[in-house]
Amino acid sequence: MNGLSLSELCCLFCCPPCPGKIAAKLAFLPPEPTYSLIADETGSKYTLHLNERAEWQYTQKELEKIEVFMTRTDKGKRIACMFVRCSPNARFTLLFSHGNAVDLGQMSSFYIGLGSRINCNVFSYDYSGYGYSTGKPSEKNLYSDIDAAWQTLRTRYGISPENIILYGQSIGTVPTIDLASRYEVGAVILHSPLMSGMRVAFPDTKRTWFFDAFPSIDKVPRVTSPVLVIHGTDDEVIDFSHGLAIYDRCPRAVDPLWVEGAGHNDVELYGQYLERLKRFVSVELVN
Template sequence: MNGLSFSELCCLFCCPPCPSRISAKLAFLPPEKTYDLISDEAGSRYSLHLTERAEWQYSQQELDNIEVFYTRTSKNNRIVCMFARCTQNAKFTILFSHGNAVDLGQMSSFYIGLGSRINCNIFSFDYSGYGASTGRPSEKNIYADIDAAWQALRTRYGISPQNIILYGQSIGTVPTIDLAARYEVGAVILHSPLMSGMRLAFPETNRTWFFDPFPSIDKVPKITSPVLVIHGTDDEVIDFSHGLTIYERCPRTVEPLWVEGAGHNDVELYGQYLRRLKQFISVELAVN
């Protein structure tokens, strides 16, 4: 039935909605915090203090171009938001939902490097329970987290939806797809996306069970914005078939980037990664 063995079905129906194999593959893995937010005397503004584990690669000048603040989610968690001003004449701001085992401190150098190369500013946030954000990570919380980040980006900086690119990487594609299915934006980038938790844990699954976590595959047909899908063909965490199927289900996809030989964590090291992003943002979106 549906590609699952009898033993797997017994496992699922004896202990839903959290089958052990899903939990093992998709457990949130917040790292040890790599940054602190230091408030001013009035307690109204914050500066970013990075620890050595953040591996900051730039100067104090670039660090001064990063603004950090807290915002509150509908689940009453206080999450950290980061706005990296990477360029003076950016048309687009990327709302970046990062991967599983990193926080904003570890991502800050990457954001500066990426934004300066593709001429975009980058806005990001730490999920509940990550970095200096309060609460605990969960599926419901990451949807509330990106909603709060979206509202903060829109109201605090006055950026219009058509000038926002949603970028999700790995587990970050889950809240990105959820938001993109509800709002039309400038574009969406899905980097190593997963179809759903069940399909990740049980690759032969071809339907969405009622207890299936992260059912992104059922949401992507509702995305009305242009979508670029990126995936490594040798991804050992989220199989390449997930990216391929997500690509096939999105109504407005552009030419995808399948990085031959790349795994889950090294796609950015291949030259075609930056070339494809530049082409998409500077050329393809310019004619839309």
């Protein structure tokens, strides 16, 4: 038995939830937008305007390092994209899929700080229904959103796959693993990954049901790039066991970072977080 109660089992088999409902229940909490994109007269060039909820920590000089624009997904949604030029001599660009309940405005200060410290540029995007992106958040849209971001990064900036590091945090590990299972890239970073939606909702679930959402555990064995897994041992949202299981299934996993005592939202505050990323990017990937 997989640890589900009789009533839960009856509910699952008599009226199994569709993946979209699992996804919506578990995952999507778009915040009130913390930014807007102001178009020029041509409608093609945008200026980023952050409101006070974005909690911007830098000066106008750093703000000028950020380029913003809209791109279209294959599902017809328009998603907001952000390219942060953190370092003039960066070899790698992070394609960053952020966590839940944040948008590009809130993440902008973090991207500047992270990229400048580990010598990477950062490209990010808002999921459908987040920030300035149109549509509604859904599992299918997550996959088409990252596809659009990937194609845009490749064509608009001419960055080759071996110089792209896919970075997914929390719910962002879902589209990251999906993309990495289909394309070979420079590397993949999975920060607080989840095995699947059902395994978050019902921790004793031992297999992937046909109605499960976000089945990352079944896709990660197809990831051929080097993978760094990061997880807090006291994660109260996505249990540490998810990080361990994902790590075990990665064909080319490097030494993981298990942050003792860290929860879901504070891993970045520990000194070993930046140290491990620096070593991965500037030593392990280069050698």
